[in-house]
Amino acid sequence: MLDPLEKELADMIMEICRFQSPPPPELSPDAALIGPDSPFGLDSLDAVEIVVAVQRKFNVRIDSQETSRRVLQSLRTLAGFIRSRRERPAG
């Protein structure tokens, strides 16, 4: 079961990748986002677009390859990263 932010991210990814159908209702927030095990079937080029889209939509920069790899593990890790950056005080 996806929480609202995870659902929003799933919808955003579906839109970026031009998937015609909505995310499957049984989609797990822990399912792999990128790679051969991904139910989305995403690869590293898709990941570049997702990183930029997240920055534009949520104003949080994923600015390291390793951070990208960690953050883009699943919808849950991506949503957690966005929440943590939003809660971080400016400065």
Next chain:
Amino acid sequence: MNPAFPHRQSAHCESGVAANLFTFHGVPVSEAMVFGIGGGLFFAHFPFLRINGFPLTTFRAAPGRILRRAAKRLGIDIRFRTFRDADEGMAELDRNLEKSTPVGAQTGVYWLPYFPPALRFHFNAHNLVVVGKEGDSYRISDPVFPEPVSCRADDLARARFARGKLAPRGKIYFVRNVPAKIDPAPAVTAAIREVCFLMTRLPIPLIGVRGIRYLAGQVASWPSRLGRQGALPHLANLIRMQEEIGTGGGGFRFIYAAFLQEAAAVLEDDRLLGISREMTAIGDRWRDFAAAGASRCKGRDDGNGDFESLARIVRECADREHALFRELGSLVRGGRHAGGK
């Protein structure tokens, strides 16, 4: 394992390994600071040099150069060794570990079994630190991973003596001596000056901002010269070189922006903070290029990803980097930061 070794994950293995080694030896520095002092930022596009069939595009200094330059500028004495014989190479590693000396090593990623299979590829310039030995296994601080990992001796030997391009030849390195006191300011100034020179003043059209402009022309011409079937793989390869190969994103521009932010504190000059913000903004434009290009490769762009539009973004990056490095260069050439070698 040496429990005191400060393992920290990093975006770029060479800078991360150097930062962890220097910190262990009492010189606490960040990955970004090592990258900057090592003169890590660079650009070159060589259409006649091919790797896996694609032109070589690099956003960073040559492998090994960042570590050597950073150590030299900070006065840190590092010994490098390569070996013809694998047994001798492993024995020398063990001799250092017996003295509790962490040892940096150049390896081939493909042969390191702790990498998930999906991430293994034939790249022979991956850096890591061997920090201890337990039985037949080595404890390794690999900056790509969040925690130290273990690797069997025969696997590590295979990785150290991998064959092919950039073959490591068992290369190891370790710190021999660190100055009692280090003033980073001259090192920072000298490194900035070097990068500004290479990016704006080198009279070679394939290097620096000239090289970025040259790349823009190449990108625009790929469809007519290579056809769609040839142009798209070239574009995908360029995006991967920019965003994936340990760059920290934006072709190392984000790491360099972090360095400039730290440099502002070292040189006590807040003007560098503004330049750092502009460097980050330029990194974002490089990333816009990558995203639009990825969309083009996937065939789902809305006309924003045609090759001429992509080339325009690259030209904009060149123009902004030209202005940035000229401003940065004049700042460090000015009287206030004129020191450094």
